[in-house]
Amino acid sequence: MQVLRAQLEIRPDPAEVGRARRWARSRLAGSGIQADEPLAENLILLVSELVTNAVVHTGCPAVLRLCLPEEVAESATVRLEVADFSTRAPVPRWVDGEATGGRGLALVDGLADRWGWSPEGVGKRIWCELDRCSGADGRSVAYAGGALPTCQGYEGYEGLAYEAV
Structure with missing residues (x-):
């Protein structure tokens, strides 16, 4: 399966x-991938x-990357990454019901x-993956498990298309 990798530079502006x-x-x-699919809604x-x-949390520029299948298949993995220039690790917070963030x-x-994160250069990369497969009715459903193609190891993919915006 060929994978399209696209990236967008993000300024430190809400x-x-x-x-x-x-x-x-x-993208x-x-x-x-249809806009009304659960995969698309979750990814957005x-x-x-x-x-x-x-x-x-960083006040620094960042880079958003998406790794998408070029053609919709019965099963596919979409990978989302955000790389920034902060070395601070992402820390999940537990907030009460009245908090507006966190x-x-x-x-x-x-x-x-x-999902996970790793150091990258002078900053870090936070990533997550969503799996997709077609159910018996032809609608896409998410599932966990199985060996699906991902964008990990970008350099090794044959037929990889790259787009920088």
């Missing part, structure tokens, strides 16, 4: 969150959360099939 969502939606449409929410965290990483943990 308005960038909306731009990142619009950009991600356009999903180009990959054949994850883009919002991870880009917001990068903008609010739930972002809990949402990531609940929506993504896998």
Whole structure:
């Protein structure tokens, strides 16, 4: 399966969150993933959360990366990454019901099939993956488990297309 890797540079400005969502939606449409699929809706929410965290908590520019299947298949993995220039590790917080923030990483943990972070250069990379497969009725459903293609090890993929915006 060929994978399309796209990236968007994010300025340290809260308005960038909306731009990142619009950009991600356009990339999903180009990959054949329908806007009303649970995968697409979850991915856009994850883009919002991870880009917001990068903008609010680092005050530094960041890079949003998406790894998408070029063609919709019965099963596929979509990978989202946000790299920033802060060395501070992401720390999930537990907040009370009245707090207006602090739930972002809990949402990531609940929506993504896998997520994590790693040091990258002078900063870090936070990533998450969503799996997709077609159910018997042809609608896409998320599932956990199985060996699906991912964007890990970008350099080793044959037929990899790259787009920088």
